Structures are given as structure tokens and as C-alpha cells.
Amino acid sequence: MATHTYALDLTWTGNLGTGTSGYREYARDVLARSDGRPDLELSADKPFRGDPARWNPEVLLLAALSECHLLSLLHVAVMHGVTVVAYEDSPIGTMQQEGIGGHFTEVLLRPRVTITDPAHVALMEQIHREAGAACFIASSMNFPVRHSPETLVLDGRKPS
Numbered sequence: 067m068a069t070h071t072y073a074l075d076l077t078w079t080g081n082l083g084t085g086t087s088g089y090r091e092y093a094r095d096v097l098a099r100s101d102g103r104p105d106l107e108l109s110a111d112k113p114f115r116g117d118p119a120r121w122n123p124e125v126l127l128l129a130a131l132s133e134c135h136l137l138s139l140l141h142v143a144v145m146h147g148v149t150v151v152a153y154e155d156s157p158i159g160t161m162q163q164e165g166i167g168g169h170f171t172e173v174l175l176r177p178r179v180t181i182t183d184p185a186h187v188a189l190m191e192q193i194h195r196e197a198g199a200a201c202f203i204a205s206s207m208n209f210p211v212r213h214s215p216e217t218l219v220l221d222g223r224k225p226s
Contacts (some may be wrong), residue, residue, distance in 0.1 A: 074100040080109075095120065124161060128173060130203045131211055132157045135175050139197035143181075146193060151220055152180035172210045180218040190217045 080093030094110035095117060110116030111124055132155045143150045159173045179190065194215050198204055204211040 074098055090115070093117070124159060124170075127170070128157045128159045131159075131173050131201070131207070132175055132177075134201040134203040135177065135194075135197055135211075135213070138200040139177070139179070139193060142193050142196045142200060146186075146189060148186045148189060148193060149182040150179055151182055152178075152218075154178045170207070170209045172212060173207075174212050174214055176214050176216070178216045178218060180220060182220045184219045187217050187219070190215065 075098070077097045077099075078095070079097050080095040082092055084091050086092050094115055096108040098106040098108055107120045108126075109118075109120035109122055111122040112118040116122055136153055136155065139153070140150060155175055155177045157173055157175045160171045162168050162171050177194070181187070181190065194213050198211065198213060201211075
């Protein structure tokens, strides 16, 4: 069993001069830094007085789940001898707000995966299941991470 540790530096940059002297008196701007990576300009989601031009935690959660499934699927595909040549996803997350808090109730991943061999189309359902089970991020969530995948064959047609 291996243990992995992750770290970053997070700095609130939204003090407009009076700190948190009032709810409307500060920005929700944040800067995330991690060695060797581009800085991420973060904020709250717009309904929570955030800057819509910046990444927010809710969208980053979707990105983490989507990328984790992608990386897991690529690995599982190799293990099954399936050649993936393209992958796109448009995930949707549902969050229920309760007072000042809330929680995600589900995330739906909608991957569109292009493979080279039409004979492997039927196998893709199993590959998505295995990838979902292998994803560290999805395994850490306390809400369902569902999948609604689409498989295409290299020539761009949907299999029948």
C-alpha cells in the first residue's frame, strides 16, 4: 500500500482594504500555487459574490472527477487492449444549498470516447465501470458519480 501526499499554497487576495468588515466589503479572490504549475486564479461561484471569470471550487470538483475518470479509463482501456484516440466530457454537478452550507447530491459524467476498433464498442461499458471504481477522486465522494458515456469509432460514426 502506498501513501501519496499533495500540497499547494492558497492565498486569499480579496482584501479590498477593510478585510471582512462586511459581507459586501471583500472579494472572494484566491490564488493557488503549486511548484512547477501555472497559478490558478480562484473565486467563489457568482451566486456567492464570486468572480465568474475565475475557477470556483464547484467547477474544480467537476474537473477533478472528470479528469480522474479520463485517466482511469485510459489505463483500463490499455489493460483491455482497447485503443482510445479521443475523449471529451461535459460533466454536470448538482448541489443542494441549505442555509449557508450545502452539498453535492450527484455528478453526471458524460464522456464521449472515440476508439479505433468497432469490435470493442460493447466492452466500453465494462471499461467505464472499472474506470469509475479505479478513480481515487470518485471513490472519495459521499454522493453518486454516475456515467452516461457515448462511444464513437474512429471514423466518427456512432456504432449501431
